[in-house]
Amino acid sequence: MRCMYCNGSLERARVPYHIDRANVHVIIDEVPAWVCSQCDEVMFDERAVDEIQQLITAVDQRTERLINSA
């Protein structure tokens, strides 16, 4: 796998990921990712992106429910 920006080689790594929504801020300490050894660009697998997306959707829905429960 090559970096789409500089064509450098990508290495497996775990990186922190921040999710900032209107009312919610989530930090995942270690998300599996690829990091370019040349330009430090971070890329996520389709699967990781998918999981994160589902997580954001769930957090959004739950937060909405919590806010509207009072």
Ligand SMILES: [Zn+2]
């Ligand atoms: Zn790169």
